Amino acid sequence: MEPQESKDVKSEAKPEASLEETKPETKVAKTEAKSEPPPPSSSKSEESPASTNGSAVALAASPRDEVKKKKGVEYAIRATKVVKRFGPKTAVDGVTLKIKAGSVYGLIGPNGAGKTTTFSMLAGFLEPTEGSLEVLGFAPTQVDSLRSRIGVLPQDALLPNSDKVGEFLIHMARLQNIPADKAEAAVRTVLEEVDGKDWWNLRCSALSHGMAKRVAIAQAFLGEPEVVLLDEPTAGLDPRVAWEIRQVIRARKGRCTLVVSSHNLQELEEICDAAAILDRGRVVASGSINELTASSEEVHVELASAPVGLDALRQVPGVTRVEHQEMDAMGYRVQGDGELVIHFDKKLTNAESVIGQCLWILLQNQVRISGVSKGRGLERRVMELTD
Amino acid sequence: MNPIQEVILIVQRELRKNFRSVKGIVLLILSLLGGGAFAVINAILTRLKTREMGDVPEEQFRMIREQGLTKFYDGDADMGRFLSDSPDILWTVSLITIWLTPLLVAVLGYDGVSGEVQHRTVRFWTVRSRRTSYFMGKFFGLWLTVSGVTLVMHLLVWIISTFGGVASAGTVFGWGLRYWMVSIPIAGAWSAIAVLIASQFRTPMVSLLSICIVFFVLFCLKLTGVWFESVPLTCVYPGTLDNFLLNPQMKRFAIGLAIAAGFIVTGAGAGSAIFAKRDV
Numbered sequence: 095m096e097p098q099e100s101k102d103v104k105s106e107a108k109p110e111a112s113l114e115e116t117k118p119e120t121k122v123a124k125t126e127a128k129s130e131p132p133p134p135s136s137s138k139s140e141e142s143p144a145s146t147n148g149s150a151v152a153l154a155a156s157p158r159d160e161v162k163k164k165k166g167v168e169y170a171i172r173a174t175k176v177v178k179r180f181g182p183k184t185a186v187d188g189v190t191l192k193i194k195a196g197s198v199y200g201l202i203g204p205n206g207a208g209k210t211t212t213f214s215m216l217a218g219f220l221e222p223t224e225g226s227l228e229v230l231g232f233a234p235t236q237v238d239s240l241r242s243r244i245g246v247l248p249q250d251a252l253l254p255n256s257d258k259v260g261e262f263l264i265h266m267a268r269l270q271n272i273p274a275d276k277a278e279a280a281v282r283t284v285l286e287e288v289d290g291k292d293w294w295n296l297r298c299s300a301l302s303h304g305m306a307k308r309v310a311i312a313q314a315f316l317g318e319p320e321v322v323l324l325d326e327p328t329a330g331l332d333p334r335v336a337w338e339i340r341q342v343i344r345a346r347k348g349r350c351t352l353v354v355s356s357h358n359l360q361e362l363e364e365i366c367d368a369a370a371i372l373d374r375g376r377v378v379a380s381g382s383i384n385e386l387t388a389s390s391e392e393v394h395v396e397l398a399s400a401p402v403g404l405d406a407l408r409q410v411p412g413v414t415r416v417e418h419q420e421m422d423a424m425g426y427r428v429q430g431d432g433e434l435v436i437h438f439d440k441k442l443t444n445a446e447s448v449i450g451q452c453l454w455i456l457l458q459n460q461v462r463i464s465g466v467s468k469g470r471g472l473e474r475r476v477m478e479l480t481d
Numbered sequence: 482m483n484p485i486q487e488v489i490l491i492v493q494r495e496l497r498k499n500f501r502s503v504k505g506i507v508l509l510i511l512s513l514l515g516g517g518a519f520a521v522i523n524a525i526l527t528r529l530k531t532r533e534m535g536d537v538p539e540e541q542f543r544m545i546r547e548q549g550l551t552k553f554y555d556g557d558a559d560m561g562r563f564l565s566d567s568p569d570i571l572w573t574v575s576l577i578t579i580w581l582t583p584l585l586v587a588v589l590g591y592d593g594v595s596g597e598v599q600h601r602t603v604r605f606w607t608v609r610s611r612r613t614s615y616f617m618g619k620f621f622g623l624w625l626t627v628s629g630v631t632l633v634m635h636l637l638v639w640i641i642s643t644f645g646g647v648a649s650a651g652t653v654f655g656w657g658l659r660y661w662m663v664s665i666p667i668a669g670a671w672s673a674i675a676v677l678i679a680s681q682f683r684t685p686m687v688s689l690l691s692i693c694i695v696f697f698v699l700f701c702l703k704l705t706g707v708w709f710e711s712v713p714l715t716c717v718y719p720g721t722l723d724n725f726l727l728n729p730q731m732k733r734f735a736i737g738l739a740i741a742a743g744f745i746v747t748g749a750g751a752g753s754a755i756f757a758k759r760d761v
Contacts, residue, residue, distance in 0.1 A: 219604055220760045237611050241482060246608045251601035256498050268490050269609035271482045313605060 170351035176225035187375035200369030245314035249325035253298035260294035304335035389469030396465035412443030487614035495622025516634035524645025575660035592685035666741035670719035673748025
């Protein structure tokens with residue numbers, strides 16, 4: 095992915111190249127190798143609606159189809175200089191993104207950054223004022239071309255109160271062109287996936303917030319779509335339900351391209367292969383999570399006590415610079431006795447080796463350590479890049 | 482999946498939702514009670530009339546009815562003659578139905594689109610169906626619901642009238658069906674206007690008020706048309722289309738049908754075109 099068009103001067107990412115050599119590439123290969131195995135009980139193993147309309151989840155695709163498939167879905171999503179204005183207010187200002195097929199991509203940013211607006215344009219809810227958007231090669235509003243190939247979890251969209259869970263999902267399945275005789279099986283499969291197999295006859299109005307979110311996620315997963323857009327999937331949920339939903343999303347990794355918009359940076363760091371950080375409608379940085387967090391370039395050591403043998407640390411092979419910080423990026427005092435930031439050349443060594451050697455030196459110097467992390471962490475990175 | 486299949490699926494859901502909702506059930510019960518009570522009263526009156534005025538020949542009754550109907554339909558003798566053969570109760574129920582249709586349409590249709598736009602529920606549909614299909618599904622769903630509710634009311638009146646001895650079953654059901662079918666294009670016209678207006682707003686209550694205001698404005702235009710004896714102006718109120726649709730002259734009937742179709746095509750077409758372009 096590449097936000098090259100953004101005027102961001104802070105961005106350190108070299109997304110296109112870097113991502114291809116890191117996780118997403120692996121994911122794509124994995125996806126293709128697996129040929130999208132459905133869940134064991136899935137009706138899709140017989141004749142999925144997606145496979146009938148020629149989508150990428152066909153189980154027995156010919157080599158020629160495979161080539162076409164690969165060629166067709168190299169980038170699941172392309173956004174080029176997208177602008178969205180609401181009257182005088184510019185919510186999204188020249189966003190350019192390329193999201194590789196098979197990757198898990200995060201849209202990150204503070205409130206008002208333009209995440210949900212970008213997401214809504216990707217889902218076809220909003221028309222961009224300027225620029226172009228493509229999902230699997232089609233404009234998001236080309237519903238018929240994207241039918242059953244894209245699943246969307248809209249933020250804060252209420253389920254229809256009068257419908258029962260089962261009939262609502264069956265209706266959704268039928269609109270996705272899943273044949274009537276296969277719709278129930280498809281719905282039961284996704285309900286089981288979100289741990290809601292007993293909710294079939296419950297009215298949507300009777301569902302708790304967590305249950306409703308799961309049903310909404312189930313409708314997004316219905317029909318094994320190639321691209322799934324999830325807007326704030328865990329917003330407003332208690333930690334346990336949020337964790338459970340993260341597991342559901344994690345289980346989808348590798349089966350489709352996932353785009354997750356969220357405030358929860360820890361969650362995105364866990365789930366995503368890559369992300370774009372938005373601020374005031376612009377992409378201020380993007381790239382793989384490793385790149386964004388610099389986890390392959392620096393190690394952070396939280397100190398519970400000084401003194402620190404910085405000179406000894408500098409002697410570690412591959413280490414280029416060592417800093418002792420007492421303030422964090424936002425100017426707040428770091429807990430304990432500060433933090434060591436150890437920069438290293440990723441061509442010469444790796445984070446694990448640096449951690450091992452540096453910890454050995456610190457422990458020999460009687461330093462008490464309260465935490466070690468690779469990179470800056472997404473939260474810190476976002477804090478640095480956004481106002 | 483073609484747009485027609487999409488519309489059919491959405492209409493099926495709308496019908497299920499409307500007839501299962503509290504609003505739908507209450508309106509259905511009210512229609513049944515109203516229709517039933519009216520039919521019973523009329524049947525009693527018919528019996529009394531037959532008993533008390535048994536000596537007055539039927540032809541004389543028919544003449545009186547014909548004159549009254551001719552006057553009612555602005556001196557249209559053909560209409561008077563044609564409708565004088567139908568049982569009074571069926572004509573009266575038809576008139577009531579046509580007058581109540583805008584109310585039914587407003588109450589049943591005000592939140593069809595706006596309610597789902599307000600809570601973004603519509604987003605579950607717009608990724609799966611064309612916006613125009615969604616809109617047309619809502620429109621046809623409303624039209625069929627209103628026609629269904631009126632059919633139930635008519636049906637009850639037909640049954641009570643038949644058993645009450647108003648006329649033979651053949652006469653009652655023949656005329657009854659004709660009167661009900663006349664209400665269908667009128668309900669379609671009202672539904673198209675209502676869905677067009679309701680879909681412009683995100684708040685159902687604002688939609689309801691706007692529908693009521695527009696319907697009232699159309700009624701005022703009709704009154705202005707009556708005052709100035711301008712037939713085209715009276716036709717902006719779909720409730721006057723029965724003057725055309727009940728007419729035995731094919732040309733007048735066709736004009737009525739064309740006007741109703743004009744309302745439907747304009748309302749539903751404009752509504753779906755606007756909805757397809759708007760942000761949801």
